[in-house]
Amino acid sequence: MSGEQKAESRTLLTPFNLIAGIILIAGLIVTVIRFTKGLSSVTNLSDYNPWGIWIGFDLMVGVALAAGGYVTSAAVYLFGMKKFHSAVRPAILTGFLGYFFVVVALNYDLGQPWRLPYPFIVGWGTTSLLFEVGLCVALYLTVLFLEFSPAALEWLGYSKTRKLAGRLTIVLTIFGVVLSTLHQSSLGALFLIAPSKLHPLWYSPYLPVYFFVSSIVAGLSMVILEGTLSHKFFHHSMDKTYLGEHDPLTLGFGRAAALVLAGYFTIKMVGLAAGNHWDLLTTPYGLWYLVEVIGFVLIPCLLYTVGVRDRNLTLIRFTSVLAVAGIILNRLNVSVIAFNWHLPFSERYVPSFQEVVITVFMVTLIILSFRFIVTRMPIFHEHPDYKDSH
Amino acid sequence: MAISRRRFLTWIGAAGAGLSTVNTAQASTLTQFKGHPEGLGVLHDTTRCVGCRKCEEACNTVNDLPKPDRAFQDMSVLENKRRTTTKAFTVVNSYPVGSQDQPVFRKIQCNHCLEPACASACFVRAFKKRADGAVVYDPSVCVGCRYCMVACPFEIPTYEYDNPLTPKVLKCTFCAPRIEKGLLPGCVESCPKEALTFGKRNDLITLARKRIARHPDRYIDHIYGETEMGGTSWLGLAGVAFKDLGMREDLGTTPAPALTSGALSVVPMVVGLWPVFLAGMYGMTVRREKIAAEETRSEIAQAVKETQTLADEKMAKALEKAQAEKRTALEKAEKEKEQALKDAMESFKKENEPGEEE
Amino acid sequence: MDIFYTLQDYLLHSESIVYIIMGLSLPGILMFWLFLTGRDNEDLK
Ligand code: SF4
Ligand code: SF4
Ligand code: SF4
Numbered sequence: 001m002s003g004e005q006k007a008e009s010r011t012l013l014t015p016f017n018l019i020a021g022i023i024l025i026a027g028l029i030v031t032v033i034r035f036t037k038g039l040s041s042v043t044n045l046s047d048y049n050p051w052g053i054w055i056g057f058d059l060m061v062g063v064a065l066a067a068g069g070y071v072t073s074a075a076v077y078l079f080g081m082k083k084f085h086s087a088v089r090p091a092i093l094t095g096f097l098g099y100f101f102v103v104v105a106l107n108y109d110l111g112q113p114w115r116l117p118y119p120f121i122v123g124w125g126t127t128s129l130l131f132e133v134g135l136c137v138a139l140y141l142t143v144l145f146l147e148f149s150p151a152a153l154e155w156l157g158y159s160k161t162r163k164l165a166g167r168l169t170i171v172l173t174i175f176g177v178v179l180s181t182l183h184q185s186s187l188g189a190l191f192l193i194a195p196s197k198l199h200p201l202w203y204s205p206y207l208p209v210y211f212f213v214s215s216i217v218a219g220l221s222m223v224i225l226e227g228t229l230s231h232k233f234f235h236h237s238m239d240k241t242y243l244g245e246h247d248p249l250t251l252g253f254g255r256a257a258a259l260v261l262a263g264y265f266t267i268k269m270v271g272l273a274a275g276n277h278w279d280l281l282t283t284p285y286g287l288w289y290l291v292e293v294i295g296f297v298l299i300p301c302l303l304y305t306v307g308v309r310d311r312n313l314t315l316i317r318f319t320s321v322l323a324v325a326g327i328i329l330n331r332l333n334v335s336v337i338a339f340n341w342h343l344p345f346s347e348r349y350v351p352s353f354q355e356v357v358i359t360v361f362m363v364t365l366i367i368l369s370f371r372f373i374v375t376r377m378p379i380f381h382e383h384p385d386y387k388d389s390h
Numbered sequence: 391m392a393i394s395r396r397r398f399l400t401w402i403g404a405a406g407a408g409l410s411t412v413n414t415a416q417a418s419t420l421t422q423f424k425g426h427p428e429g430l431g432v433l434h435d436t437t438r439c440v441g442c443r444k445c446e447e448a449c450n451t452v453n454d455l456p457k458p459d460r461a462f463q464d465m466s467v468l469e470n471k472r473r474t475t476t477k478a479f480t481v482v483n484s485y486p487v488g489s490q491d492q493p494v495f496r497k498i499q500c501n502h503c504l505e506p507a508c509a510s511a512c513f514v515r516a517f518k519k520r521a522d523g524a525v526v527y528d529p530s531v532c533v534g535c536r537y538c539m540v541a542c543p544f545e546i547p548t549y550e551y552d553n554p555l556t557p558k559v560l561k562c563t564f565c566a567p568r569i570e571k572g573l574l575p576g577c578v579e580s581c582p583k584e585a586l587t588f589g590k591r592n593d594l595i596t597l598a599r600k601r602i603a604r605h606p607d608r609y610i611d612h613i614y615g616e617t618e619m620g621g622t623s624w625l626g627l628a629g630v631a632f633k634d635l636g637m638r639e640d641l642g643t644t645p646a647p648a649l650t651s652g653a654l655s656v657v658p659m660v661v662g663l664w665p666v667f668l669a670g671m672y673g674m675t676v677r678r679e680k681i682a683a684e685e686t687r688s689e690i691a692q693a694v695k696e697t698q699t700l701a702d703e704k705m706a707k708a709l710e711k712a713q714a715e716k717r718t719a720l721e722k723a724e725k726e727k728e729q730a731l732k733d734a735m736e737s738f739k740k741e742n743e744p745g746e747e748e
Numbered sequence: 749m750d751i752f753y754t755l756q757d758y759l760l761h762s763e764s765i766v767y768i769i770m771g772l773s774l775p776g777i778l779m780f781w782l783f784l785t786g787r788d789n790e791d792l793k
Pocket of ligand 1 (some may be wrong): 499500502503506507508519525541543544545546547551561581
């Protein structure tokens with residue numbers, strides 16, 4: 001026993017843990033300042049720029065990158081890709097953690113976070129797309145929790161409840177896809193109300209469709225990326241099934257991502273044509289737009305395609321990083337970079353150091369919780385007692 | 391005293407009469423929403439405004455706002471481009487306009503849109519467009535998401551970022567509490583030049599048209615706010631292009647709620663039809679799996695049968711062989727037995743032959 | 749029936765009803781699905 005303890009305290013002092021510890025302390029300090037001194041003490045938000053990176057990154061990017069949950073469970077349970085079954089649990093887990101910390105981060109940004117349930121209790125602002133987003137995120141978080149519960153129940157050893165949860169799988173998956181479709185697209189639709197503030201190259205009536213379609217790309221690419229990373233760090237907790245299904249999964253999801261990216265690129269061009277904004281392409285914002293659409297949509301699409309044709313898993317894994325970066329870029333463009341483009345630079349928003357600290361703090365918390373859970377619960381391996389229960 | 395002046399178009403009598411004559415037929419699917427018929431408004435005639443900041447001061451007083459950093463008599467603040475803040479619901483900016491030697495002044499405050507973007511965006515219905523024209527805010531429900539600020543095309547609402555516990559959105563209230571009491575809005579009352587005129591919006595539009603018609607050389611032929619973003623209760627007149635006064639001319643006429651109603655209308659379609667489609671996909675998957683399973687099952691059966699016959703044949707052959715072997719073995723054994731008997735008889739005979747002793 | 753002077757009021761009213769319908773449809777779909785597939789289980793393994 002004591003020997004084991006020693007081993008543990010030795011492994012606790014890794015460089016990773018050291019950095020994580022520093023981030024946690026910094027994050028806690030900023031948290032205290034934020035909730036005692038108000039938003040202005042830590043953020044660069046202003047009357048012109050009511051939304052910063054806590055919305056632009058933590059919410060917009062967070063929700064998009066947590067799409068792996070619905071994408072994977074839909075692929076496996078609804079579209080019959082049973083052979084990727086072992087990928088569902090890690091994807092659901094990252095999805096759940098992603099959404100959970102989106103909500104946590106939202107509490108930093110809201111002026112009066114304790115009123116978060118107000119929209120559903122005191123005032124149904126049904127004309128607001130934010131109402132739709134809030135309702136869907138709340139429901140979807142519940143769905144994800146239920147979808148994830150079999151793993152936790154197996155870990156805790158409640159086999160009866162586990163069985164019940166198992167029977168709900170299909171219905172939960174369908175609800176998950178419906179809710180995800182709605183709030184992923186509605187996040188884009190949030191900006192429909194501000195045509196005078198968002199640069200015309202990004203503003204489009206198709207914004208909700210763009211956000212939904214690109215969330216599928218985000219989900220697929222994140223599953224590939226997370227698989228690669230987890231492989232590196234959690235190899236020991238993976239069972240044969242997971243390891244055996246990993247390479248075909250990378251290939252299959254790479255193929256799907258290539259397809260969806262091709263469709264996404266097409267509708268982006270359609271939007272450009274429908275808005276007739278070709279002339280704007282030569283402006284600085286236009287060049288930035290081309291960087292996004294060519295460098296982070298078209299090129300990942302081509303690289304995925306080549307990777308799939310050549311069975312080149314390394315290329316597919318590399319491309320997943322590029323595609324994820326493209327999603328981050330897109331969400332930041334819409335919500336921060338190309339938003340308020342008409343204002344002079346002095347009135348534009350640049351995140352403060354403390355805002356970045358909180359964002360990094362959130363990401364660290366996600367990684368730490370993920371690590372805590374996968375090293376304990378049956379995520380990358382099947383629980384011996386429940387081998388045939390799916 | 392102020393009530394008798396021209397800045398105030400008769401409205402009290404009309405407000406009562408209006409209620410009894412509201413139109414009742416609104417059954418058409420092509421209904422156009424024209425706003426509250428008795429809605430009030432204010433017309434700001436920038437050609438009359440002298441930039442005295444009296445309205446700013448009055449607004450500060452009637453709303454009990456904190457003392458400004460620089461006194462209202464200090465005209466040097468006009469040199470900076472200012473916006474509404476939590477401490478000033480209205481500000482006057484000066485805009486140097488090329489052809490004129492005098493700068494042009496413009497007052498900024500909430501325009502009290504006919505279809506407010508802030509109200510459409512708020513997910514707790516904190517904003518409300520009242521029948522009297524005012525867009526009012528209820529701080530007791532506001533969550534502080536600041537989506538209203540994102541939505542407002544005129545960049546009016548401000549937020550108390552420095553308040554950790556009860557931050558509020560702040561903006562011009564149209565002096566709603568004063569209007570209820572029959573008083574003029576603070577800013578209108580204090581304007582010494584009658585640059586601000588208060589009255590029913592419909593009447594103000596007529597008045598503005600008259601002014602433009604009477605002095606076509608003095609005014610641009612456009613009433614700012616008549617159609618912008620579906621129209622606003624506060625209107626503007628100017629002698630120079632509105633965009634030179636920092637007023638956006640590219641807002642379009644689409645009211646804010648119409649910008650999002652399309653996306654909203656897709657939501658129930660997804661809720662209704664996505665499960666149908668997905669369940670269908672699932673059904674097809676299950677069926678495919680079942681067929682596949684059946685196929686494998688029959689294949690296995692076939693294979694089993696084949697092996698069975700094969701095995702049977704082998705068995706039969708083996709049996710036959712074994713029997714043949716048995717037969718030969720038996721025959722052999724028989725022969726051997728006979729031979730042994732013969733041998734035994736012979737040796738017995740030999741033994742019993744005479745001449746053989748121990 | 750109320751008279752709506754603004755698109756905003758009209759949408760607020762109609763969307764609220766739509767949300768109620770959507771809210772009812774969630775358990776509705778669930779129950780419908782269970783009823784529809786209630787007899788399948790016998791031959792579905
Ligand atoms: S000007 Fe802005 S704050 Fe005022 S009513 Fe219109 S949208 Fe709302
Ligand atoms: S900040 Fe308050 S008033 Fe503005 S949209 Fe959010 S909840 Fe509504
Ligand atoms: S109407 Fe009242 S609140 Fe609005 S600017 Fe005038 S004085 Fe200020």
